[in-house]
Amino acid sequence: MKALIDMTKCSGNARCYQIDQELFQIDDIGYALREEFEVPAEQEEIAREGAASCPERAITLL
Numbered sequence: 001m002k003a004l005i006d007m008t009k010c011s012g013n014a015r016c017y018q019i020d021q022e023l024f025q026i027d028d029i030g031y032a033l034r035e036e037f038e039v040p041a042e043q044e045e046i047a048r049e050g051a052a053s054c055p056e057r058a059i060t061l062l
């Protein structure tokens with residue numbers, strides 16, 4: 001699975017980071033740091049949780 005984060009939608013609330021700090025890395029002020037990354041098979045469920053936690057719907061899983 002691949003995760004894409006739309007930086008134009010990210011509002012820097014760090015909700016995804018609160019779900020998983022390794023997958024959803026953020027900068028010093030709470031904005032998503034990685035625009036695109038691979039999700040290891042064993043972390044797909046937590047990635048779905050992270051995507052669902054984003055109020056801006058900025059995280060797409062493919």
Ligand code: SF4
Binds near residue numbers: 016017055059
């Ligand atoms: S939850 Fe969404 S809006 Fe908040 S930091 Fe993560 S990607 Fe950005």
